Each structure stands twice: as C-alpha cells, then as structure tokens.
Amino acid sequence: MTTMTDAPKPGFRLSMLIYDTRYRSMTIQIVVLFLFMAGAAWLVDNTIKNLATLGKDFSFAFLWNRAGYDINQVLVAYTNDSTHGRALLIGLLNTLLVSAMGCVAATVIGIFVGVLRLSKNWLVARIMTVYVEVFRNVPVLLWILIALAIFTDVTPQPRDFRATDEMIAAGEAPKASMLLFDSVAITNRGTYVPEPLFSRSLGNIDIGIFLISIDLLAFLAAVIGGFLAYRAIGTHATKVQEATGVRPKTLWKSLLVTIVPPVAVLWALGFHLGYPELKGFNFTGGINISNALMALWLGLTLYTAAFIAEIVRAGIMAISKGQTEAAYALGLRPRRTMSLVILPQALRVIIPPLISQFLNLTKNSSLAIAVSYMDLRGTLGGITLNQTGKELECILLMMLIYLAISLMISAGMNVYNNAVRLKER
Amino acid sequence: MKKSVFLGTLAASALLAGYASAATLDDVKARGELFCGVNTALTGFAQPDASGNWQGFDVAICKAVAAAVLGDASKVKYVPTTTETRFTALASGEVDLLARNTTWTYSRDADLKFTFTGVNYYDGQGFMVRKDLGVSSAKELDGATVCIQTGTTTELNLADYFKANNMTYQPVPIQTNAEGEQQYLAGACDAYTTDASGLAATRAIFADPENHIILPEIISKEPLGPLVRHGDDQWADINRWVLNALVAAEEYGVTSANVEELSKGTQNPEINRLLGTEGDLGAMMGLDNEWAKRVIAANGNYGEIFAANIGEATPIGLARGLNAQWTQGGLLYAPPFR
Secondary structure: OOOOOOOOOOOOOOOHHHHOHHHHHHHHHHHHHHHHHHHHHHHHHHHHHHHHHHOOOOOOHHHHOEOOOOOOOOOOOOOOOOEHHHHHHHHHHHHHHHHHHHHHHHHHHHHHHHHHOOOOOHHHHHHHHHHHHHHHOOOHHHHHHHHHHHHHHHOOOHHHHOOOHHHHHHOOOOOOOOEOOOOEEEEEOEEEEOEEEEOOOOOEEEOOOOEEEHHHHHHHHHHHHHHHHHHHHHHHHHHHHHHHOOOOOOHHHHHHHHHHHHHHHHHHOOEEEEOOEEEOOEEEOOEEEOHHHHHHHHHHHHHHHHHHHHHHHHHHHOOOHHHHHHHHHOOOOHHHHHHHHHHHHHHHHHHHHHHHHHHHHHHHHHHHHHHOOOOHHHHHHHHHHHHHOOHHHHHHHHHHHHHHHHHHHHHHHHHHHHHHOOOOO | OHHHHHHHHHHHHHHHHHHHOOOHHHHHHHHOOEEEEEEOOEOOOEEEOOOOOEEOHHHHHHHHHHHHHHOOOOOEEEEEEOOOOHHHHHHOOOOOEEOOOOEOOHHHHHOOOEEEOOOOEEEOEEEEEEHHHOOOOHHHOOOEEEEEEOOOHHHHHHHHHHHHOOOOEEEEEEOOHHHHHHHHHHOOOOEEEEEHHHHHHHHHOOOOHHHEEEOOOOOOOEEEOOEEEOOOHHHHHHHHHHHHHHHHHHHHOOOOOOHHHHOOOOOOHHHHHHHOOOOOHHHHOOOOOOHHHHHHHHHOOHHHHHHHHOOOOOOOOOOOHHHOEHHHOOOEOOOOOO
16 A cells, blocks of 8 residues: 655645745736726726717718818828818828938938048048037927028018019119029029929829829839849949950940930920929919928938937947958058948948937927928828817827838838848858 | 726726816816916907016906906916917816907807807908008919918818919918918018908007008908807806806996996996896806906906907007997897896
C-alpha cells in the first residue's frame, strides 16, 4: 500500500489577487482597464445626455447640404451651390497643398543651412547660426503674421498698376509695374503669375470627385517616357562600356529623348501662357497665389527649416571623422565626400526626427486661421461649423482627418526610413 | 462587475447632467453676476472705453438685464466673442445671454436651438467702398474683392446677391471687425460688407471718414437681437420683457430722468403696471415688481440708449429709420404690459 506524500495544494483564495505576485499584475491591469472603460463611458454618456438636453442630434447629414458660402482659393471645382462635404474637400486640399509645399521647401532650406552651418568659412557658418537661432526661438505664429503684414502693407494695390488718362497725358508712369516682361504682378491681394493654357485641349476626365486634365496627363506621360528612354540609353552605354571598355557618347541622344517628347506634346496641344491683366478692380487671368498662402508657407517653411537644419547638422556630426578622412585619403573632393559618403550615412540619423518635423509642420498649418487661409480648419472647422452649428461633429471629423494625414505621413516616412537604414547581414 | 460599473457611471452622469440644466435665473442670482456675450469691439455697439468699462448699444441690453435680475447694472461680466465663437459660447453656457449684433434667422432659432428675445436693431447688409473707386452702386462691384466676416449671415447673403445679379467676386475672409477694418484700409479688398450699422460704426473711427461711402443698396434683412439658449422659458421671458420694457418706456415717455417721479404713481395705468406701482407683473417672471424701473433708471429707455450710443449726435450718426416707434413710422412695437 502506498501513501501519497505530496504537499497539499493550497486552494485559490481571493486575497491572492493582491498578495500573490503571480496574480497581482493581472489584477492591477484589469482594474485599470475597468477604470479606463468607465471613464470613456462617462464621457460618451455625458456628451449624449447634454446634447439631448440642448435638443441637438448627432448626425453628419449636414455634409450633404448646400454650403452657400464662397471660398477664395479652390484647387478643384467649387461654388456656393456645392455641399459642405465639398467645402471640406476644398479645405483638406488647401491644407495638403500648404503642408506639401512647406515640407519640400523646409527640407531643402534645412539641409542647405544645416550643411553650411558646418562650413569652414567663418562668416557663412555664423550667418547660418544666426538664422537658426532667430527662427527657432520666435513662435511660428509671429513669423506667419509678420509675413502677411509685409505682403499686405508693403506691396502695391492692383489699382496702382493702372495708368489713368490724366497720367498718360501728363507723361507719368503708374505707381507700380509688373515684373518679368509684364507677366508677374505682385500686389497686396496676392501674386498673379501666368497660367498654362492649351488651345487644342483634350478636355478633362471626370473621376467623380474632381476633373483631371488630359493635357496634364499627356505632358506627364511624355516626361516619364523621356526619362525612361534616358535610363535605357544609360544602361546600354554601361553595357557597351563593360564589353568594349569605351563608353559611347550619350549626351546628344539623352538630351534628344528627354526634351523632345514633352516639347512635342506641348506644341501639339497648342501650349501658351495666359498672362494676368488688370481688368476692373483686379487682375484677371493668370494664377493668383494669395498672400495668405504665401505668408503661411513662408512662415512655416522658415520656422521648420531652422529645426531641420539642426537635425541635419546633428546627423552629419554623428558620422565619425574617420569616414571623412578615409574619403579624403581615397582622393574624393570635399563636395563628393559630403554627397557620397557622409550624407547617405547621416540620413539614417536624420530621418526619424525629420518625420516629427513634417508632422509638426502639417499640424502647424492649422495656424492658417491667423491669416484667414481657407484650410481644413477654415472651411470645416470655421464656416461650416458656424453655419450649421454642428460643433461636435465638425471638430471630431477634423481631428480624425488630421490624425489620418499625420499617420499617413508617418507611414510613408517609415517606409523610406526602412529603405535607408543600416542593413546588417 | 463590468455591467454594474457601467450602470453606476450612467447614474452618476445622469445626476450631473440634471444638475447642469438648472434654471439660468437661479444660476445668475447665485453667482451675483451676469455673463454677457458681446462683440470683440464695434464702436457704438460694444467697446470698452478709455477706463475699460464696456459701453454701447448692445452692452446696454446686458446692463438692463443685470439691473432687472440683480438690481445692479454694473454686475455684468462681458465676454467678447467673434462671429465664429459666439454660438459655441452661448450653447456651452459660457454666457447667459448673447447681445452681439446677431441676426435672427429661422435656422439659428430652430436648428441651433436658440431663442431670440426680440429685435433691438432692424438692420440690413450694405457695402462700404472708397470714394475714389468711382463706384456708386453695389451692382457695379462685378469682379471686386470683398472683405467679409466668416460665419455670418452676411457671408451667405453676399454669395446670393452676387449670384442673383450674375456677378463674380473674390472673398477675403476675416475674423473680427478690427481685422476687416485693417484689411480694408490697407486696400486688400475693394469693398467691406457687413450690417449697415456696423459699416457706419466702422467708418466713424477712420481717420478720413469722408473718403468712404456706404453704397445705397441694402441687400438683406438683418433683424439684430439678443438671444438665449432654448429650454429655459423663464430666462427667455425675462430677456424678452426687459427689451419690451425699454421700448414701451420710450412710447409712454418714461425716461431715466423722470422714472423716479413717475414710479410714485401716474394717471396712466399702463405706466403704473410697467413700473410696478400697480399689479403684480414682476412676480409672474420670478422677479420683484420694480425690475422695469431699475432697467430704465440704469440706461434710460430705448430712445435714450439709441441716442447716446449710435444716434445722430454721435460720430456714428445713424438715423432712427426702421428703429423708430410704430407711432413714428418705425417697427418698434412693444406688446401691452398687462
């Protein structure tokens, strides 16, 4: 007969949830989860209750109602008969436009300033230091406002361009004149530049939400085709060089295939420029780049570029001096050392903080309110919100859209980051 | 457990929600101060003077309500609001009353859930341009750049007017009257459009008012009035009858100068009821019987308020026009006090 001598298993007691380290962390997590859920439920419920008290419903149906207001900068067709949803799209496109312009310009200026700040030329390096410190340490809102003030108060009014009969009789010139062979007019209502026009236009494709110009597509196709042909010529030249040791001359061929197709397409479509001209109260024709857009773009760009410059400088300084010395020892000139050896390695350090600068710039673009640029906040979060009284819906939608834009920028930049990061094999 | 926590939360928030919607009159009395939403700055209607005290035609409404409810016209906290923030401020309870050149429209009443308690100024939308622009009618504004306050009825009227007349324009959106003034003077827009009274008030403070004209076309009806939130009828009644008392006082000749004397009793029972010497009208609204007397003593009657802030003797120089008493060919018509 055998006897079991196993120690008796202790039963599960409730107090073990707190005193037993095996269960304690689980207990804490569950409690926190419940508290979080309760908090969220309270917020939602409170909102619903208070909306009900005010007699308001929660619905996005207003997006399909007629907007009734006009917007001064529209990238795709919009009139005051369009819907609030359409106005949202206009605002979104305006936000994306200024963000994209800002990101590109800030990156270019930032890299330029960051590299030059490390220049051996004392004066150049100091000037860049002053730029970085001045722009980084003054709020971006002020830069935007200053830019707008300059554009509004310093530039001439459209009527200053007019030569009245008395002035012609007296032999006086108008107070202001257009630049670049009478093609560009800088006024306090915006800058008017010539617009591309096609006299034998192919029309547009309607893809439901907006129209796409076939002319533009044809032009892009010609440019891309030319580029691909250029690549093919280069590959062929390399092949010949590997086989024979002599690289064939490709300059004329390359020029031919890259330049001729786009020019031919433009000629076939009857490309010409539409110049702005003073008619009535304003310039008509041409493209009007509003001062609000210019001011916002300039403010955001110069401010963010200062941060990007510092990121670039940090990235370059993170690369050990030995790399530079090694490149010099191989006979590379300083400029090629920078572009072939230092910058590719520095990119790995630069990209992650650069992502946050792009995100900052995009979110800062909502400062458009200060210069009345009609971005997403101006249309959806401004006029639509006010005319419909749907505060909660508009703000939620706006938060969601900004969140989506930011996440997409992050995702795109992360893909790029993965492409350039150090690959360990 | 999950369910009980959720239900508990529900119950707690229901209690909070119930508490939040208590009567506005009690809130104001308990606070001892009226929160009144006004314009950020519009000369003659709402603007702080040199010593920081708010003055103006709309401000007088705030003062009158404070006088009726709290017995002291100075117990008002003025909350400056822009055209975009005003409705949110009122709906969220940040202000008890909005007296800010706000147009009474169907959708603001029915959809935004506000109650307009009357009209204190019958207005219409106009255009102001520089004289040297050579424009004498709004119909000549085809292609013009127009400064417009966002989130207003004028913004929608503008779009409608230009469409109806088959004209185009370029809008320059602005947030406040001050910004509009700056943009207009800098020449960033050819014309500035808002309520005609607002244009007159804005022009009055220009360095060269004689070089600007207000075009003759009035393109819309803009009945401006004070408003409160839906759902508190008692508070709406108080505001409605304060305004009516101001109008009725002018009609019966009760002024800030003679209100004390008339409140001792007159031959006219309507004045007696208004000033509380006869009947029990105050108690019906939850106030005492002398509320109207205090309202008139604080600012004077409607005519006195008009003359002092925006009338022909002031730089703004507005004529009574539609805002005269019905007996004088205007639209002001207070229902009987009985």
